[in-house]
Amino acid sequence: MSDLPTGVERRTLDGRERLATRGEPVYGEPTDGAWRAWDPRRSKLGAMLELGFETGFRGGDDERVLYLGAASGTTVSHVADFAGPTYAVEFAPRPARDLVTVANDRRRLFPLLADARMPAQYAHVVESELDVVVQDVATRGQARVAIENRRFLADDGRLVLAVKARSEDVTADPAAVFERVQDELTEAYEILERRSIDEYHADHFGIVATPR
Numbered sequence: 268m269s270d271l272p273t274g275v276e277r278r279t280l281d282g283r284e285r286l287a288t289r290g291e292p293v294y295g296e297p298t299d300g301a302w303r304a305w306d307p308r309r310s311k312l313g314a315m316l317e318l319g320f321e322t323g324f325r326g327g328d329d330e331r332v333l334y335l336g337a338a339s340g341t342t343v344s345h346v347a348d349f350a351g352p353t354y355a356v357e358f359a360p361r362p363a364r365d366l367v368t369v370a371n372d373r374r375r376l377f378p379l380l381a382d383a384r385m386p387a388q389y390a391h392v393v394e395s396e397l398d399v400v401v402q403d404v405a406t407r408g409q410a411r412v413a414i415e416n417r418r419f420l421a422d423d424g425r426l427v428l429a430v431k432a433r434s435e436d437v438t439a440d441p442a443a444v445f446e447r448v449q450d451e452l453t454e455a456y457e458i459l460e461r462r463s464i465d466e467y468h469a470d471h472f473g474i475v476a477t478p479r
C-alpha cells in the first residue's frame with residue numbers, strides 16, 4: 268500500500284475508518300472537527316488513493332496541481348485541502364458556479380471556466396513545471412486531453428488519470444477502450460501504473476503516468 272500524501276489521513280468518521288482531509292465540508296460528507304471524509308465512491312482520485320495507487324502526490328504548500336474536469340469541486344476541494352496552488356478547469360458553467368463557491372473557502376484553489384481540450388485558453392494563468400495533473404473529464408478523446416496538457420507538467424511530474432470507458436465508446440468492450448487510450452497516451456507519457464477502479468466506479472480505469 269502506498270503512502271498517503273501529507274494532509275490526507277485515515278480517520279474514524281461516522282463510525283468507520285475513512286480517508287479524510289482538513290477543510291470546509293463541500294458535499295454533505297461526515298466531519299469531525301476540522302476533518303472531513305473523502306468519499307471514494309464520489310471521487311475517482313479518492314478511489315485511487317483508497318486502492319493504493321502510487322499517485323506521486325506528496326502534499327504540502329509547494330505542490331502545484333492542475334485539475335481537469337473539476338465539476339462542482341467534490342474532488343478538487345480535497346486536493347486543495349492538502350496540496351499547494353490548485354488550478355481547476357471546468358467547461359460547464361453550472362458546476363463551475365458551484366466550484367467558485369467551493370473556492371471561496373480555499374485560498375489555494377483557482378477555478379477556471381475553460382475547455383481542457385484547448386489549453387491555450389488557460390496557459391496565461393496556469394504555471395508550468397507543475398507537479399501533478401489530475402484528469403477526470405469523462406469525455407471522448409481523454410488521451411488527447413492528457414497529451415495536450417502535458418506542456419504544464421514538470422519532466423518528473425505525474426499525470427493521474429481516471430478513464431471512463433463509456434465516454435470514449437458506449438458500445439465497445441471497456442478493456443479494448445482502455446488499451447486504445449493507453450496506446451495513445453504513450454505518445455507523450457510513460458505509464459507507471461494502471462488498474463481498474465471498478466470497485467468504486469464501474470467501467471473506469473486509473474492510470475498514473477510520467478512525461479516521456
Ligand SMILES: C[S@@+](CC[C@H](N)C(=O)[O-])C[C@H]1O[C@@H](n2cnc3c(N)ncnc32)[C@H](O)[C@@H]1O
Binds near residue numbers: 311336337341356405
Ligand atoms: C466526471 S465529472 C468530474 C467529477 C470531478 N472530477 C470530481 O470528482 O469531483 C466530469 C467533468 O468534466 C467536465 N468536462 C468534460 N469535458 C471537459 C472539457 N473538455 N473541459 C473541461 N471540462 C470538461 C464535465 O463538464 C464534468 O463536469
